Amino acid sequence: MRFANRPLPVAGLSLLFVALALPALAQDMGLPPAETGLPTVAQTTAAAEATVALDAFRNEVSYIFNSFSFLLHGALVMWMGAGFAMLEGGLVRSKNTAMQMLKNITAYSVAGIMFYIVGYNLMYVNVNGGFIGTLAFLFEPGSGPDLATGHSPTSDWFFQMVFVATAASIVSGTLAERLRFWSFMIFTAVLTGLIYPIQGAWQWGHGWLYQAGFSDFAGSTLVHSVGGWAALVGAVLLGARRGKYSLDGRVNPIPGANLPMATLGTFILWLGWFGFNGGSQLALGSAQDAWSISNIYANTNLAAAAGVVAAIIMTQVLYGKVDLTMTLNGALAGLVSITAEPLMPTPLLAIGIGAVGGVLVVLAVPLLDRLRIDDVVGAIPVHLGCGIWGTLAVPLSNPNTTFLTQLLGVASIGAFVVACSIVVWLALKFTVGLRCSEEEENIGLDKSDLGLEAYPEFGHGHKGL
Amino acid sequence: MRFANRPLPVAGLSLLFVALALPALAQDMGLPPAETGLPTVAQTTAAAEATVALDAFRNEVSYIFNSFSFLLHGALVMWMGAGFAMLEGGLVRSKNTAMQMLKNITAYSVAGIMFYIVGYNLMYVNVNGGFIGTLAFLFEPGSGPDLATGHSPTSDWFFQMVFVATAASIVSGTLAERLRFWSFMIFTAVLTGLIYPIQGAWQWGHGWLYQAGFSDFAGSTLVHSVGGWAALVGAVLLGARRGKYSLDGRVNPIPGANLPMATLGTFILWLGWFGFNGGSQLALGSAQDAWSISNIYANTNLAAAAGVVAAIIMTQVLYGKVDLTMTLNGALAGLVSITAEPLMPTPLLAIGIGAVGGVLVVLAVPLLDRLRIDDVVGAIPVHLGCGIWGTLAVPLSNPNTTFLTQLLGVASIGAFVVACSIVVWLALKFTVGLRCSEEEENIGLDKSDLGLEAYPEFGHGHKGL
Amino acid sequence: MRFANRPLPVAGLSLLFVALALPALAQDMGLPPAETGLPTVAQTTAAAEATVALDAFRNEVSYIFNSFSFLLHGALVMWMGAGFAMLEGGLVRSKNTAMQMLKNITAYSVAGIMFYIVGYNLMYVNVNGGFIGTLAFLFEPGSGPDLATGHSPTSDWFFQMVFVATAASIVSGTLAERLRFWSFMIFTAVLTGLIYPIQGAWQWGHGWLYQAGFSDFAGSTLVHSVGGWAALVGAVLLGARRGKYSLDGRVNPIPGANLPMATLGTFILWLGWFGFNGGSQLALGSAQDAWSISNIYANTNLAAAAGVVAAIIMTQVLYGKVDLTMTLNGALAGLVSITAEPLMPTPLLAIGIGAVGGVLVVLAVPLLDRLRIDDVVGAIPVHLGCGIWGTLAVPLSNPNTTFLTQLLGVASIGAFVVACSIVVWLALKFTVGLRCSEEEENIGLDKSDLGLEAYPEFGHGHKGL
Amino acid sequence: MAIIKPFKLDEVREALGQLGIQGLTVSEVKGFGRQKGQTEIYRGAEYQVNFLPKVKLEIAVRDDLVDRAMEAISAAACTDKIGDGKIFVYGLEHAVRIRTGETGNDAL
Amino acid sequence: MAIIKPFKLDEVREALGQLGIQGLTVSEVKGFGRQKGQTEIYRGAEYQVNFLPKVKLEIAVRDDLVDRAMEAISAAACTDKIGDGKIFVYGLEHAVRIRTGETGNDAL
Amino acid sequence: MAIIKPFKLDEVREALGQLGIQGLTVSEVKGFGRQKGQTEIYRGAEYQVNFLPKVKLEIAVRDDLVDRAMEAISAAACTDKIGDGKIFVYGLEHAVRIRTGETGNDAL
Numbered sequence A, B, C: 001m002r003f004a005n006r007p008l009p010v011a012g013l014s015l016l017f018v019a020l021a022l023p024a025l026a027q028d029m030g031l032p033p034a035e036t037g038l039p040t041v042a043q044t045t046a047a048a049e050a051t052v053a054l055d056a057f058r059n060e061v062s063y064i065f066n067s068f069s070f071l072l073h074g075a076l077v078m079w080m081g082a083g084f085a086m087l088e089g090g091l092v093r094s095k096n097t098a099m100q101m102l103k104n105i106t107a108y109s110v111a112g113i114m115f116y117i118v119g120y121n122l123m124y125v126n127v128n129g130g131f132i133g134t135l136a137f138l139f140e141p142g143s144g145p146d147l148a149t150g151h152s153p154t155s156d157w158f159f160q161m162v163f164v165a166t167a168a169s170i171v172s173g174t175l176a177e178r179l180r181f182w183s184f185m186i187f188t189a190v191l192t193g194l195i196y197p198i199q200g201a202w203q204w205g206h207g208w209l210y211q212a213g214f215s216d217f218a219g220s221t222l223v224h225s226v227g228g229w230a231a232l233v234g235a236v237l238l239g240a241r242r243g244k245y246s247l248d249g250r251v252n253p254i255p256g257a258n259l260p261m262a263t264l265g266t267f268i269l270w271l272g273w274f275g276f277n278g279g280s281q282l283a284l285g286s287a288q289d290a291w292s293i294s295n296i297y298a299n300t301n302l303a304a305a306a307g308v309v310a311a312i313i314m315t316q317v318l319y320g321k322v323d324l325t326m327t328l329n330g331a332l333a334g335l336v337s338i339t340a341e342p343l344m345p346t347p348l349l350a351i352g353i354g355a356v357g358g359v360l361v362v363l364a365v366p367l368l369d370r371l372r373i374d375d376v377v378g379a380i381p382v383h384l385g386c387g388i389w390g391t392l393a394v395p396l397s398n399p400n401t402t403f404l405t406q407l408l409g410v411a412s413i414g415a416f417v418v419a420c421s422i423v424v425w426l427a428l429k430f431t432v433g434l435r436c437s438e439e440e441e442n443i444g445l446d447k448s449d450l451g452l453e454a455y456p457e458f459g460h461g462h463k464g465l
Numbered sequence D, E, F: 001m002a003i004i005k006p007f008k009l010d011e012v013r014e015a016l017g018q019l020g021i022q023g024l025t026v027s028e029v030k031g032f033g034r035q036k037g038q039t040e041i042y043r044g045a046e047y048q049v050n051f052l053p054k055v056k057l058e059i060a061v062r063d064d065l066v067d068r069a070m071e072a073i074s075a076a077a078c079t080d081k082i083g084d085g086k087i088f089v090y091g092l093e094h095a096v097r098i099r100t101g102e103t104g105n106d107a108l
């Protein structure tokens, strides 16, 4: 479940928990258990007073923990923005690196503003099992803490907002080195202000999909595949980079200019993912939450590690040498795969889910090339491919889900995002224009569009050289 | 308010809060409200015991939350040291990059040691509405936790210390590519050991300025403009880099060698700023604090995002193409602008404040160039310009402040820092020497002063090439 | 002490603390102290009920804090993986940079999986004062929170796991630019699955060394020197890089290709170290813990800062110019030195311990060169040298330790790791082969083993150029 | 020696290959010529980009191949736009293949 | 062909421009000569920096301009300090402007 | 002018130094020749590495030193493996030392 206005579920949970744990604990500590005789009125009063004070405090502590979890985990997800920038900036050629930087910082900024203006309300307010929330401008944080909300509403907004930005970042990677800046910026605004929140309302806003029994803990489908579908549509409409595919069918690799930067980006994403999945527990105010988040951290880490190892072994076996960029994709593949259900799997299953993700990505990258879909950073295999895989793998550990409802979620959201993306991309194509000219592409977007170079002193590398 | 020895304000606040919230909550939960009849002695005793135990625990939890907030948010601010290093290192030419790295890691280190030796006492101990604290050596952490302090004193020291380092980092950016290392190191020691703490005492040490009603939540003036003023004085005394300004009045841009690194630095700073502003709530021990910090996070983020978008639009309109480095400056401009008051503004106002910051910086950068003040990374517009703007914008949302007292704070601190900086920079000029020789500047400080190259294998780029 | 199954020590501690603090606090707050007359049965019952409820809550809060500390601090240590990658990737030549990236992300991944499969049980389960834990496969997280464990077991697993990865990263740096990938990967598996956990069991698993009175708070010996010893043995067996030492005895420096990246790595490690040392308090559930962690943060930071300043002064005095790479090593030297005991020293002593570390490393680097041990990144001086120094410096502030038991720990773990490493390295040498061929070394491991370049567009720098 | 636009390198190389020329040496250069770089704005200040990235080919060929090589390069590198580059020919006195010690045309 | 100190590039280019020479090709090179690099210390080990960064200009000029070009370069690049660089002149047999096919002096 | 393998640079420089040749200019180039780069696989797609990193030396020497210089380079740069590189010799018409204005052999 992922919803903003949870009326004290945490406090409820923890009360339940304490009630169960109490007798055992009391004995542990050598304290006398509660007497069995009927208490007098005076006793009841005193006890009630104490209980009321304690409960109020319990709620306050829970409120703090929950809000703090949203904020810190949200900050980690914000940091993923830097991760995407570094990953993508390292995998493009140096003549397009500055543009990639600009797109990523813009995506993060525009996503936040759009989600503030319309997105949040559209996604979370009055969805009521339907298809869409409220088209009201401006999220309002309220005038002071209300313990009944269980956490600060703004902390929740912050956490949901950084997720939106993630979806936008995915698009910039696939379409790098040819998509114009302003088209990207407008698409991002629509994606983060409308497309993402509407499909998000279906599930996390407790819309129809949620009621149908779909489950996506931290967004394999709602975040990653959304970005992936939008990127896929864009890649098909934009076409490949000049020179990527020869007429005779050959695929000409275009190596990324700065692999250590791409590696840094992967590490950043990995770190940020603890926030992405861990924070999606949506609470920290009870031992149960702390216990759950711990398992989420461990599973997230093991899935990523398994993705790395799987990609290493796969590339060694298939190609006779390990491919660093595939290994980086493997880490992200593991992370995306576990995102739909990072809590319930045993660690061993988490390793399995991540490893399958790593294998998938190694297989899918050349497959896309065969389809002549030019995905500069491998975002489609990672975020779309493994996003689907992770979502379909939920029933392996979560008995409340079925393969069919999972498929329903994947398909309905996919169809919606594909349809919207086609409309928006085409609208942009026939107005602002999607793709830079051939000459601009030769020179690179940095010089042609931004009038500067990312690394003006480091040689102006030609791919052939 | 920003003070180290707060005698349980948080506990007080939270008590107050709970007292107010209790009846409502009690009813919410279906619990009987406290009886009205006079309690018996026995009841009172039992209730008192329970209350005492609960209060003690309440204080302890608050103590942990407050200290943990200082530590984690302080660690995020420490991380800003890396952000400044990357930002500045990316905006200088490659022949001065290693020096920029050295200066930044040194600034952070020296700031910490100086603030330990003298700074903290000078800033926080016995200011009593005056102009200066106690010139006592060595901050002492005490021998164990005392709940009455509300948080661990060392956690507070840690948080205040990382702020000092920020001020020092600002200076290194403006004066890059020509200021000698040892002069920088000595200036940093004086700035962080004396200049910063003394003016800090005026406000955060509860000195005269605080009593005059000035308000600067997280340091638009106390941290950012302080660094900015010191940098401005230094830039005037040092002169511009050779070749920056032609005799005929032309400005010759000197592009930074590694823009993705500068972008990474901006992302790091953005992340760190959640610690900078969020931690400046100085507490997390109550729902009110958690609620406030949440708003601070959201406002901080929106102001930065607005700074980015404003800079993009401004440069597109003014120059016909988006300028990446200005966009990075725009993010920081938004951040500095909201720093004086990140709590009270509505999100919409935060966007406004940040956007004005972004516009300001785009206008101020060429203005400085017209004055032939050579600010390598744009630190003066960002930290000084937006620091002033942010401080003056406080009355827009904080009714306890007036434009005049805000101006008083800006002006008095500005005058003090400018005066001190002139003295120290001039003293250094006539002793150690501020500026490297022309030949050293041609070769670059890395080779001439450090005897190495930052990127020995990547071409030795000539700016003209 | 560092142990997984602590039966509520935190709760115990905090109870004790509150018991002591209560009367004082009660008076502070103007509350009547507990009456002296014998309470009636009814009172006892009410009070007991309240106390039981409060204690249960106290334990739950403590559980959350402890687990959260493990997770967040663990995430910071995970981030050190990126730090090692950047540091090492910046200090090798560009022709080996991609390989260095691959090794680091692999080390982190393999460490996690191995520690899950065997390491954790070997280190922590049923050591009972002996030499080894249980060789059982698969760490199991349990089925739900049990407050009696004091923290989530998985959070503890996560925190211990990231430490293992650190030890592995150290090895990759020293042996860079010549060690084959698969040998490194297998060695890492053995190191993190067997060697590290077994010696870890001796101390943190409460084995014989722990009972002998040895103390190593956060792992100067258990983590850093372990990595250092393994690296030292490897360096001796592998031999130096071609061209590092001339036949006539000259040392030919081989400059690192990307010093800003190395600086970034150092900043990352510094940040991560707050998690490394701070999290090693192993709890955050009491004011005492929060107070302790605060001191640890401050001491950790001051030791690193002192290491920086010491290295700057030393290199200026010895060589007439500051050496950036030595300064980076100095920061890490300070960090490793304080790791064995970051809690007890006064800040001044922490500065001293860190400064000695900084001095040591500046002296040890050329010493190793004189012994013709080629340590590419200076990991042996930093992690082994300062690891030993830090461990031996514990008695300076911790009265429960003696110089002799500290030496015993250093020596016994050293002997064990050296012996194991020799066996494993030699086994690899005669099977997979440790070292790449001379031609592969000339071309660089990136091209020869991975078939790509880290920076394909930035010039293919020759060290002589 | 020929100065060409970087993205034409592959085509030129293939054209030369078809003449049987299987050795050449390439370097990155910056060219200054009639093709002026654009006026750019960096942080609000205008500047002229004078030097444009070009690729320099050095090819030692037998005398009888010179003309055909020049034609091949010209044909492959031409975009009819300013900045296409130039070919300069100068005489070689000796050539040695280091590996074998072969000299003269055998060394090419 | 001239080898000069990198920071003199702009001055040399302007001096040549005043002679009406509007084409040249520049590359980054490392020079070894009488000007010795300093002895540096890296991580405690001394080493000799043998190669210093220089800029190489290649300029094809009409015969009658050669002397004036040499003088112009010499004057602009000279700092009277060791390492100022050298000018080497060799004969060109052909020159072709790829865009137009012009040859000889017209191609320069 | 000589094209050699990068890691042979130091040896060649020392060999030339022993002949009393104390000036040379070096640049990074990419070479295409009989030594083929390997077929590499990047993200699952095969590609041919055509250009291999080489180092180009330009050395102006007195006529009487040419042969010995060629021998010295050949000897020092030879690994007997394909791709060792080539030496090309062409005539210089003038040489000028910018600092002093010396010309001809004095300028070398």
Ligand SMILES: Nc1ncnc2c1ncn2[C@@H]1O[C@H](COP(=O)(O)OP(=O)(O)O)[C@@H](O)[C@H]1O
Residues within 6 Å of the ligand: D003, D030, D031, D032, D033, D034, D035, D036, D052, D054, D081, D082, D083, D084, D085, D086, E022, E023, E024, E025, E026, E058, E059, E060, E061, E097, E098, E099, E108
């Ligand atoms: N006289 C010259 N000497 C050396 N290189 C030249 C000369 N003239 C042109 N070049 C090179 O040729 C490139 C193309 O020349 P340019 O004048 O821009 O276009 P075009 O060849 O179409 O007339 C230049 O960038 C420069 O590298």
Ligand SMILES: Nc1ncnc2c1ncn2[C@@H]1O[C@H](COP(=O)(O)OP(=O)(O)O)[C@@H](O)[C@H]1O
Residues within 6 Å of the ligand: E003, E030, E031, E032, E033, E034, E035, E036, E052, E054, E081, E082, E083, E084, E085, E086, F022, F023, F024, F025, F026, F058, F059, F060, F061, F097, F098, F099, F108
């Ligand atoms: N014989 C030579 N052949 C090729 N290049 C040379 C030769 N002599 C000098 N150079 C180049 O000229 C540069 C300057 O020469 P150097 O001897 O250092 O100073 P100066 O020109 O003042 O005598 C060298 O760095 C090198 O690039």
Ligand SMILES: Nc1ncnc2c1ncn2[C@@H]1O[C@H](COP(=O)(O)OP(=O)(O)O)[C@@H](O)[C@H]1O
Residues within 6 Å of the ligand: D022, D023, D024, D025, D026, D058, D059, D060, D061, D097, D098, D099, D108, F003, F030, F031, F032, F033, F034, F035, F036, F052, F054, F081, F082, F083, F084, F085, F086
């Ligand atoms: N005809 C040529 N013109 C210019 N450079 C050449 C020529 N032939 C070879 N080279 C250069 O010499 C290098 C080595 O040549 P190659 O044919 O690979 O090996 P080998 O010299 O052993 O026959 C090439 O990489 C290229 O840089």
